[in-house]
Amino acid sequence: MRLQRHKMGVEDFELLTIIGRGAFGEVRLCRAKATGEVYAMKKLKKSEMLSRGQVEHVRAERNLLAEVDSHCIVKLLYSFQDSEYLYLIMEYLPGGDMMTLLMRKDTLTEDEARFYVAQSVLAIQSIHRHNYIHRDIKPDNLLLDKNGHLKLSDFGLCKPLDCRALSTLHEHEPGSDEEYREPMPMDIEGGRSQPSTREQSHRSQQEQLQHWQRNRRMLAYSTVGTPDYIAPEVLLKKGYGMECDWWSLGAIMFEMLVGYPPFYSDDPMNTCRKIVNWRTYLKFPDEAKLTLEAKDLICRLLCDVDQRLGSRGGDDIKGHPWFNGIQWDKLYEMEAAYKPEVNGELDTQNFEKFDEVSSQPHPSTRSGPWRKMLTSKDANFVGYTYKNSDVLKGMMNSPIAELKKKPQPKRPSIVSLFDNANTGVVCNGEDSGHAHMDYSGRQTDESHTSSFQRKSQVFHSGENGRL
Structure with a gap:
């Protein structure tokens, strides 16, 4: 208590x-x-x-x-x-994050990518089942535990969905996305300002990979971030639903197998234009040896919302041929595709x-x-x-908590104090202090439990416990 x-x-x-x-x-x-x-x-x-x-x-x-x-x-x-x-x-x-792993390995094999894309599917499904959209799925937010298993993190941009409403969201809150992306100019959809010819056509896969890696870490920690994984419907503010998270996963899968995101550009604004005009710019480099199944899955994730795999739920993605042989219910029990080096709990x-x-x-x-x-x-x-x-x-079973469980002498009553005085026994009153202190030695706020409950009720005033 x-x-x-x-x-x-x-x-x-x-x-x-x-x-x-x-x-x-x-x-x-x-x-x-x-x-x-x-x-x-x-x-x-x-x-x-x-x-x-x-x-x-x-x-x-x-x-x-x-x-x-x-x-x-x-x-x-x-x-x-x-x-x-x-x-x-x-x-x-x-274990670090997927961004760090990709920077170390350049690309993953299809078996390695399949393992981590599959675990990402399960993670995204787990939040969609609770009617949340992540909106910021990217390698930086895919963390690895000490055994190399993946967990989704950083939900600062997640949005709750109202089950009673349509499955799309329309941005109308002032200031809601200023830190998420740069404002889009009027000509973004038309694509009148295009990437340079050199960048667009003549960089080899290795040159593009090296250029991406030089800029990747800087973009990750900038206030604007990188738009490389954002779905076109989010950029265009046309209303979007859970499908935008599956687009992001498709962009990550492309990066795992090719070495850089599919719409990467020197200029983030050009990246946005490429994403919106994805039919023109979604291309696989000749040097990348991807199976037909891998290319098909990427193309079915990086496409229009109404045709996107996952628009009817993550089970559609699980059924894609690229995942043949995956034991979905045992994915977190098997050995991970990559085991990070971890030397101690403080590493x-x-x-x-x-x-x-x-x-x-x-x-x-x-x-x-x-x-x-x-x-x-x-x-x-x-x-x-x-x-x-x-x-x-767990804290109740910790060594410190166990010490607190040891029976303490009862606080002396007034009668016993007089009795002790009569018999010459001195009571120093040390135990009485414990009755007013919590386990850390600070004064206990007796009203905290009720106030915590009231605060929780205020905070969870929305449907299903969300604001």
């Missing part, structure tokens, strides 16, 4: 190496002080979320992670907040290295253009707190 009441905070964790940094915050390794378990801590700045219109995205990410219980997606252990930041404590997957060699940035003093929330918004910003994140019940059970 005390573990359930304990209000988690950043002080409950030892902060370790930074393994990711983006426009809104950072991800770092951390260790829980109570159990010694190692996790990944995602830290997001509230003021950035508010000023860039990302509040709904943050809520959707937290709700999806708390709601979807699947071995195909990264597990959320805790979420909490302080006055400046939001925190997500997730399982740490030390971060499979992630990019980031320098520690000395903390700058936070600007006063009582001054500046965001003064009014910042003073009430916490109201936008009511109910963000979450604790995974499985973790609480």
Whole structure:
């Protein structure tokens, strides 16, 4: 009960190496002080979320992670907040991401690609079943555990679908996608501004691969990101549904087998034009030796929405001939196609290295253009707190929790105090302190459980527990 009441905070964790940094915050390794378990801590700045219109995205990410219980997606252990930041404590997957693997290997064999595309299908299906669209499927968000099995992560752009409505979404929220992609000019669909002839026709597969790899890491950590995996209907804002995630998977499969995405260009705007005009630009280089089944699957994912494989559900994709022989129900039990090198629970060699940035003093929330918004910003994140019940059970069995289970002497009553005084026994009152402290030694907030329940109800006010 005390573990359930304990209000988690950043002080409950030892902060370790930074393994990711983006426009809104950072991800770092951390260790829980109570159990010694190692996790990944995602830290997001509230003021950035508010000023860039990302509040709904943050809520959707937290709700999806708390709601979807699947071995195909990264597990959320805790979420909490302080006055400046939001925190997500997730399982740490030390194998790195698919982007790093592709940069190391250039291309995958069809057997290797088949394994990871199949696991990606299961992961995407798991969120679609809960009526969520990811919208940002890309190699950076496909993480590998220590055994090389894939899990989907980073749901900051996921969108919940209303089951009562049509299966498409229309973008109308102000500021909802400014950080997702650049604004499209009027001539994008017509394609009047085309890639250079050299880029379009004369680069060999190896030259294109080298050029892509030089720019890949920089694009991954830019505020705009890379549009290479975005479906055309998303770029054109024509309304889109779950099918956009299957387009993204098709682009990733192409990259796995060829070495670079199908519509890569020096200029991200030209990439967008290529995607919208995919009939002209979807080509397989002569040097790439792909089977007919592999080419067919890619072409059936990178096509119009109404013809796209997966538009009726992921089972259509599973039935494609390229997956013949895959045991879908045993995919996460078999040996992975690639086993990353991992030396211990704190090993971060499979992630990019980031320098520690000395903390700058936070600007006063009582001054500046965001003064009014910042003073009430916490109201936008009511109910963000979450604790995974499985973790609480584990903590109950941890060595520290076991010590707390040992029977403690009863707190002395007034009668016993007088009796002890009469018999010359001195009571030092040490045990009485334990009755008011939680397992970490901080004062317990007796009203926290009820307030947590109220916050959860506010946060899950939408249908099926989503906003």
